[in-house]
Amino acid sequence: MTQTDLMSWRMEADPVLRSTIVSIIVLDRLPDHERLTAAMNHAIDVVPLFRCKAVARQFPWKPPLWVDDTDFDLSWHLRRSSVPPPGGWKGVLDFARMSGMAAFDKDRPLWELTVLDGLDDGATALVVKVHHSLTDGVGGMQLTREITDDTRTGAPTRDSDERRPPVVLPTHENPRAAMTEAMARSTAHAVRHPVATMRDVARILGSTARMTRPATTTMSPVMTARSTCRGFGVIEFPVAALAAAAAGTQCSMNDVFLAALLLGMADYHRGRGDVPTQLRVTLPISLRDSSDPLGGNRITLARFALPVDIADPEKLIRRVHIIVDRWRSEPAIPLSPYLARMLNLLPVAVTGDMLKHMDFVASNVVGSSTPLYLAGARITRQFAFSPTLGAAFNATLMSYASHVCVGINVDVRAVPDQPALMAAVAEGFRAVLALEPRQIDSMVTTSC
Known part of the structure; x- marks a missing residue:
């Protein structure tokens, strides 16, 4: 995890501060199950974090490690349910908010997707629940584009039964080494431009104070x-x-x-x-x-x-x-x-x-900006509850x-x-x- 992720992770010691994102994707009909499963398998391949779990380190100030979940079971994350009668929009909102209030099982990857049928006019809702450490809003939109099509008849992304190799996560840059390198560059710049450097330092210190100013x-x-x-x-x-x-x-x-x-x-x-x-x-x-x-x-x-x-x-x-x-x-x-x-x-x-x-x-x-299709169903609306x-x-x-x-x-x-x-x-x-x-x-x- 990054230091930003660690902050949201640590905050969850207070449940008021949980970093859960819930999204409701409204579809005009029930998506094809095999195609949806294939699309989610593709999503997991594109973003390996979605089949990893977070493992705490020995020291609390060190970010947890993302580790491949060898017991990963897509059927646990990809679910199906029905909106209680009369099958209206309020039932979808209630399901989504209850999902958002529930804590994640941190022994598993931190996401869930539930297909909700039983809406009016044959519509379906997907309720997606994901921890903020897995993605932000922009990343979520990029991932959505990976699993959707431009037409209803778009070809399935991949064979859902195809086996994948274990995840190999990229190694992240050592922050201490990065900071040391940055300090070396800054020192060289300061020697060449001492006056400008002093002004820059003053600007950055003032900005840092504003960014971290406590609200009481x-x-x-x-x-x-x-x-x-x-x-x-x-x-x-x-x-x-x-x-x-x-x-x-x-x-x-x-x-x-x-x-x-x-x-x-x-x-x-x-x-x-x-x-x-x-x-x-x-x-x-x-x-x-x-x-x-x-x-x-x-x-x-x-x-x-x-x-x-x-x-x-x-x-x-x-x-x-x-x-x-x-x-x-x-x-x-x-x-x-x-x-x-x-x-x-x-x-x-x-x-x-x-x-x-x-x-x-x-x-x-x-x-x-254009309509998208997921597993043969047209997306009509998409809401995010951050x-x-x-x-x-x-x-x-x-x-x-x-x-x-x-x-x-x-x-x-x-x-x-x-x-x-x-x-x-x-x-x-x-x-x-x-x-x-x-x-x-x-x-x-x-x-x-």
């Missing part, structure tokens, strides 16, 4: 309690409307997404009689580049405050853009693995308390084909009235999407 209070006056109980809800609307709102403000779709959440939070707090001026967000930032293999968790977390007291959607989007752009440009971002190593030396209670003072988590994952990481809720936006699918994972003790939160956030999206031209469909639907 929760900015929300009402979303303060924390628990292990979760509620799932979804919001969806046309991706063209989000793109138009972003283009109209000359900002990114992520900026519009964050502004919608903030407008929703202002509305939610207003209904409880206490609106803060700011809320603190955890924003995952991808460190992945084209040379990285599929899978793995290659993100860092930026934690900062965003305004809740700007009622004008366009002004709020532009303000969010400035703040987020500044944080994405922090000089310490490339040093995140070393910062994680430093934080892993702290007691779990200390780092866990910092995370529990975050108000919400917001993540944005770019999905396929971990709350100690916050009151996590909102994960995923674009797929013509739609935006937002999965909201709520700590029900922090937000006891989940329908009110969902309604407020939906109104936030309606407010930002109203900035786009009238001829673009901007209908927002919600369910929980």
Whole structure:
């Protein structure tokens, strides 16, 4: 495991901080079992971690090792069940949230996939549960593309009975050696450019302080309690409307997404009689580049405050853009693995308390822009419910084909009235999407 993975692994000493990702993939019909099995075998070959288990080291500050599970049994991970009558969407959400609340068996690879039949109109849902150390959102989308087809009749990936050799995991670079090499390069640069080096050191030290600054209070006056109980809800609307709102403000779709959440939070707090001026967000930032293999968790977390007291959607989007752009440009971002190593030396209670003072988590994952098929079934929607990481809720936006699918994972003790939160956030999206031209469909639907 990397130091970033070790941090999420150690945090699970407190079950409130579990790093479980749940995804719901909605299909128009039941997938072919043999083709689905072949696709999952291919996925395991592409990302060997999916047939490995994590084995703890002698010292707790050393990351666990990924070891080939010689008892790996695909049938244990690939399951089938039925949605209880009347077979509606709420039954799928309930199944997914219960799955997300259950701890992994850490003597096995950390993932499960359940095929849920019994939905209306013959539809099927796949509920995928995976530990964050196996993949992040971007890696998950890359893996999805490996096991899907562009047509319903796409050829099976491989013979499901074909035997595979034992996994040989790549060896990772020694972090101590890497740091020593980096220090040697830095020393040589300092000798040649002493003044510039001093300025760079000052910038990096300041950035490091900002990235690791502890949060000792929760900015929300009402979303303060924390628990292990979760509620799932979804919001969806046309991706063209989000793109138009972003283009109209000359900002990114992520900026519009964050502004919608903030407008929703202002509305939610207003209904409880206490609106803060700011809320603190955890924003995952991808460190992945084209040379990285599929899978793995290659993100860092930026934690900062965003305004809740700007009622004008366009002004709020532009303000969010400035703040987020500044944080994405922090000089310490490339040093995140070393910062994680430093934080892993702290007691779990200390780092866990910092995370529990975050108000919400917001993540944005770019999905396929064209329809995909899995084992003969067409994917109609795809929702992700990322971990709350100690916050009151996590909102994960995923674009797929013509739609935006937002999965909201709520700590029900922090937000006891989940329908009110969902309604407020939906109104936030309606407010930002109203900035786009009238001829673009901007209908927002919600369910929980």
